[in-house]
Amino acid sequence: VDSTTRFRRMFGILHHMGHSYLPLRCYGDNYRPFVMPFAPVISNIWFNEGFIWFLCADTLKSPAIIKRLEDNTLYADPEIAALPLFTLSAIASTQYGEDFRLGQATFSRGAMMAQEMNALIIRQTRGKKSMKDVLLYLYVWSKKSQRPFTMEEFPGLLISATGVDISGIYDKWRK
Numbered sequence: 001v002d003s004t005t006r007f008r009r010m011f012g013i014l015h016h017m018g019h020s021y022l023p024l025r026c027y028g029d030n031y032r033p034f035v036m037p038f039a040p041v042i043s044n045i046w047f048n049e050g051f052i053w054f055l056c057a058d059t060l061k062s063p064a065i066i067k068r069l070e071d072n073t074l075y076a077d078p079e080i081a082a083l084p085l086f087t088l089s090a091i092a093s094t095q096y097g098e099d100f101r102l103g104q105a106t107f108s109r110g111a112m113m114a115q116e117m118n119a120l121i122i123r124q125t126r127g128k129k130s131m132k133d134v135l136l137y138l139y140v141w142s143k144k145s146q147r148p149f150t151m152e153e154f155p156g157l158l159i160s161a162t163g164v165d166i167s168g169i170y171d172k173w174r175k
Contacts, residue, residue, distance in 0.1 A: 050110015
């Protein structure tokens with residue numbers, strides 16, 4: 001197997017391991033196993049997928065993944081780029097497979113948000129905390145609380161996890 005194929009397989013395995021690390025109870029509003037004849041509308045796929053893409057890119061230290069995420073964000077179709085993140089995510093939740101431009105824009109924006117938050121957290125804590133601490137905190141919080149967090153709670157939970165106020169970054173990327 002060539003190195004490109006091996007890397008793609010490794011990314012896929014790591015991506016799904018990331019989803020296992022952050023079980024559905026953590027994923028926030030309307031994201032839990034549904035047994036319906038139609039897809040639920042989920043306004044936080046940007047977190048579910050985007051933060052896992054960030055985690056994989058950060059773990060693998062892959063400039064190619066970061067470039068793909070940046071390109072998907074910077075060069076998205078203008079109509080897609082103009083959508084607020086929660087709206088984009090809600091639309092993608094029902095059309096992710098039919099029009100993958102929506103999915104790519106959603107997970108890419110979420111990953112770029114996480115990357116920017118990570119840089120701020122590392123800088124302000126002098127390397128003592130990172131987004132990995134945030135993800136662990138969210139997991140422990142959800143397990144202790146026996147419920148998923150809401151998007152209204154999300155910024156406060158990130159601050160609690162690190163002591164760093166990321167609300168400016170969160171507000172910037174949501175728009």
